[in-house]
Amino acid sequence: MIRLSIPLRQALARLALPLMIAAAFGVMLLGKADALLAERLRAQLADALAPIYAALAEPMSAVRGAVEEVRALTTLREENALLRQENERLRRWHATALALESENDMLRRQLNFLPEAAPAFVTARVVADGGGTYARAVLLAAGPQHGIRKGQVALDERGFVGRVTEVGTRSARVLLATDMNSRIPVTLEGSRARAIMAGSNGARPRLAHWPEGVIPVEGERVVTNAEAGAFPAGLPVGVVRVSAQGVPEVELFARLDRLDSVRLFDYGLRGILPPESVARPEPRQGRR
Amino acid sequence: MANAPFRRPEGRPAPAPGLLRRIDDFARLAFPGVSTAVLLVLAAAPVSLPSPVFAVALPCVAFWTVFRPAAMAPPVTFALGLLLDLLTLAPLGAGVLVLLVVHGLALRFRRFLARQSFLAVWLAFCLAAAGAAGLHWAMQALLALSLPPLAPAMHAALLSAGLYPAVALVLTRLHEAMRHAEGAP
Numbered sequence: 001m002i003r004l005s006i007p008l009r010q011a012l013a014r015l016a017l018p019l020m021i022a023a024a025f026g027v028m029l030l031g032k033a034d035a036l037l038a039e040r041l042r043a044q045l046a047d048a049l050a051p052i053y054a055a056l057a058e059p060m061s062a063v064r065g066a067v068e069e070v071r072a073l074t075t076l077r078e079e080n081a082l083l084r085q086e087n088e089r090l091r092r093w094h095a096t097a098l099a100l101e102s103e104n105d106m107l108r109r110q111l112n113f114l115p116e117a118a119p120a121f122v123t124a125r126v127v128a129d130g131g132g133t134y135a136r137a138v139l140l141a142a143g144p145q146h147g148i149r150k151g152q153v154a155l156d157e158r159g160f161v162g163r164v165t166e167v168g169t170r171s172a173r174v175l176l177a178t179d180m181n182s183r184i185p186v187t188l189e190g191s192r193a194r195a196i197m198a199g200s201n202g203a204r205p206r207l208a209h210w211p212e213g214v215i216p217v218e219g220e221r222v223v224t225n226a227e228a229g230a231f232p233a234g235l236p237v238g239v240v241r242v243s244a245q246g247v248p249e250v251e252l253f254a255r256l257d258r259l260d261s262v263r264l265f266d267y268g269l270r271g272i273l274p275p276e277s278v279a280r281p282e283p284r285q286g287r288r
Numbered sequence: 289m290a291n292a293p294f295r296r297p298e299g300r301p302a303p304a305p306g307l308l309r310r311i312d313d314f315a316r317l318a319f320p321g322v323s324t325a326v327l328l329v330l331a332a333a334p335v336s337l338p339s340p341v342f343a344v345a346l347p348c349v350a351f352w353t354v355f356r357p358a359a360m361a362p363p364v365t366f367a368l369g370l371l372l373d374l375l376t377l378a379p380l381g382a383g384v385l386v387l388l389v390v391h392g393l394a395l396r397f398r399r400f401l402a403r404q405s406f407l408a409v410w411l412a413f414c415l416a417a418a419g420a421a422g423l424h425w426a427m428q429a430l431l432a433l434s435l436p437p438l439a440p441a442m443h444a445a446l447l448s449a450g451l452y453p454a455v456a457l458v459l460t461r462l463h464e465a466m467r468h469a470e471g472a473p
Contacts, residue, residue, distance in 0.1 A: 013361075016361060016362040016363065017362045017388065017391070017392050017395070019362070020362040020363060020365065020366045020388055021385065021388050021389075021392075023366060023384075024366065024369065024381055024384040024385040024388055025381065025385070026381075027370065027373075027380055027381040027384055028379070028380065028381030028382070028384075028385070028427075028431060029381075030380065030381075031379055031380030031381050031431070032379075032431065037380070038373075038374070038379070038380045041374055041380075042374050045371075045374045045375070049329055049332075052329060053333055056330075056333050060333065
């Protein structure tokens, strides 16, 4: 250590604070003059401190977990009450379902009803949106020996998505229900009225051609209709929403904006005419 | 040839205790600065809470300046301020100046403050914290040439005023222990 005389040391001690304040202004100027300096220093400091924080991360997360636990415990009571309520409701529904099932069984026995075979399905991954002829369509990747055929019905985990329109050797294209060219025969579940759900390239397809005297009601469930033999009856499609302009639209159950995989069901329906026959209609007989 | 017995020179202290003593002294001198720096680094740890770095720095600097000014010298304060600026995203130099001003004020009134009760010191610190947060906000506005939101500054002032008793409690214990160690021969 350098030995300094006492007066000099005192003078230095008294000068230290003004000097340091001047240095603080110097640092400010430096920081203003070289904006990258602070960035670089911060990055170096962060590099140096990163191991410390990494070591701290474990106990920190434990503490955070404990706090979360405590918070969950405080809300446990309300949650429990809510769950109990919901359980009650679900129990009622369960009872209703059981009753309906037994009733259904009984009615089927009386009618000698032929049950439909469970449809076979394949699940395919959605690899691309759009493309091709249609504005609202998705491309599916399929294996080389896939059994996908034109006209199969595509559903996601919530409801109706669309119909297969093109099939390649390793891919298939599904025309979504929202596309301008999509026309789906549907049934309004409340009134059992038939209608056509016509896509508009928007998020909600519109309802059209419902019979006179029936008005689609807001919140009514919409399911597919077996008319024309293109779809099986009763696939969930969506609910009716009346737009601001008073046009009844369908809010789809399926989340078409975030499709990642769809199931393609083979109902064995041949209701859709192949394009060749549409292009060359057969002449009607007996009208010569 | 027989080994001549080694004679320890008499009247001179053994070197080991002197070294230990010096290390001890140095540790005591360095403790306030280093402990504050460690606290700052811990406070800057990425948690989901708003960063309490500024609020932690103020009580430490004020306490050590009042009760142990030799250890919280202006250069140490300067270094802590620089660390504060680097740990937070404030413009470089703002925290340095604020800590130096707090240090200077505490040094100026230290003889008066050291005699007061804890409550009075806390009250004075609350005022100082409010002033420091205001100054920090003003420096940020000046250096960035834009008005930063006021809420974080008020938040920091309140947080640091609230942290002071906890910090002071621990630091007072440490200070007493250090005084005790210094008093012992």
